Amino acid sequence: MKKIFNAAFTYMIIGVLSGLFYREFTKANDFPSGEFTQLGLVHTHLLTLGFIVLLIVLALDKVFGLSGSKLFSWFFWLYNVGVILTAGMMVWHGSLTVLGEESNAMIAGIAGLGHIALSVSLVLFFLVLRKKVVAASENSTGWATMVP
Numbered sequence: 001m002k003k004i005f006n007a008a009f010t011y012m013i014i015g016v017l018s019g020l021f022y023r024e025f026t027k028a029n030d031f032p033s034g035e036f037t038q039l040g041l042v043h044t045h046l047l048t049l050g051f052i053v054l055l056i057v058l059a060l061d062k063v064f065g066l067s068g069s070k071l072f073s074w075f076f077w078l079y080n081v082g083v084i085l086t087a088g089m090m091v092w093h094g095s096l097t098v099l100g101e102e103s104n105a106m107i108a109g110i111a112g113l114g115h116i117a118l119s120v121s122l123v124l125f126f127l128v129l130r131k132k133v134v135a136a137s138e139n140s141t142g143w144a145t146m147v148p
Contacts, residue, residue, distance in 0.1 A: 001067060004058045007080060011050025018091070019043035031098045039094030042087055049083050049118070057125070064132035071128045079121035085114030 022039040031037065057066070066072045089111035093103045 001058060001061055003076070004054055004061060004067065007076075008051050008054035008058060011046050011054065011083070015043055015046035015051055018046055018087075021091075022094075025095065026098055029098050037094040037097040038090040039098065042090045042094065045090065046083070046087050049086075060129060064129065064136060066128050066132055069128050069131075071124055075121045075124040075128060078117050078124065082114045082117030082119075082121055085117065086111055087114075089114060 018039075022037075022043060025031075025039065026037065061067050061072075067076075089107050093107050093111070096103050096107075
C-alpha cells in the first residue's frame with residue numbers, strides 16, 4: 001500500500017508542476033494564448049491518471065487486499081510505465097508545438113505504446129479486482145466484513 005501511496009503523491013507533485021511548466025513555458029516562448037498544445041493536457045492527465053486513479057486503487061487495496069497478488073504487481077508497474085510514456089510524449093510533442101517545430105511519427109508511436117500499456121494494465125487490474133470481489137462476496141454477507 002505504501003508503494004501506491006508514494007506513486008499517487010509523486011504524480012500529484014509532478015501534475016501540479018506540469019501545469020506550472022505549461023504556463024511558464026508558453027509565456028517564455030510567446031506562444032499565442034488560446035492556441036492548442038498538448039502541454040495543456042499533461043497537467044490533467046497526470047493528476048487524473050496518476051493521482052486520482054491511484055488513490056482509488058489505494059482505497060480498493062485497503063478494502064480487498066489487492067497488492068498481495070502477483071498480477072497486481074504487473075498492473076502497478078505496467079500502469080506506471082503507461083502513464084509515464086503517455087505524459088512524456090505529450091510533453092515532448094507539446095514542447096515542439098510551442099517551439100514551432102514539427103512532431104514526428106516516433107512520438108505518436110511511443111505515445112501509442114503508452115496507451116497500450118495503460119489498457120493492458122487496466123485489464124489486469126480488473127482481473128485482480130474481480131477475483132477479490134468474488135472471493136469476498138462468497139466469504140461474507142456484507143461490505144463491512146470485507147476489510148482484510
